Amino acid sequence: MTTHTGHTAAIPASRVIGTDVYSTSGEKIGVIEDVMLEKTSNGIMFAVIGFGGFLGIGEKFHAIPWSVLDYEKSRGGYVVPFSQDQLKAAPAYSINELTGDDGKAARDASYDYYKVPPYWY
Template sequence: MTNGSTTNNTTISPEMTGRHDLISSDQVEGTSVYSPSGEKLGTVKYFMVDKNSGDVAYVVMSFGGFLGMGNSYHPLPWKALHYDRERGGYIVSLTREQLEAAPAYAEDMSPDWTNSRYGSQVDTYYGGLPGM
């Protein structure tokens, strides 16, 4: 067994491709999100990928609730999160109060991602915050 991919009987290691910072989506989902002060704000539920460019546009963070009930879901711009190896999670430069005021939806309600107005609301909110 090798620690790389195989193409035409040639093993390609992460060192050869320079792509050792890639992570699979199933490893991102469930990862903790922290404030800069270290307060755990929530976890990554899933992320939204632009189907034309392939870029991750938003991470949807599960926020609040207790034992998975009463959570709200907050789309955050992917570029607003920074991975912290020491914490094993993402840091976002937001306070709990800023997240509480952010665009969100309940578990039983999903936003209409095909409507560009929803994405614009999210972008406008986070674009108006310092450091975003």
């Protein structure tokens, strides 16, 4: 089964982790570091995107709503419909902060910031 954009509806997380992420202008903005799963609803809460830093020092992580990631085969990565400025101004977290409060604080802030309709209603 495929999505409305022609992509497969299922993909292993191991194939997603490590994939580059690009802004709408084509700039590489980061890499998918992980995927947060919501066990009680069997949903994907968000993709964890690493931005900046050097050798793991100073890197910040962003919770990007999974539904906005669109894989572009020509780039070999995901494109998000946000500008570089929007991404830089987005809420950023440490890995530990992303999982605090069962990930709900980061999830809620992310969906609110990016104005993405919540999947959990």
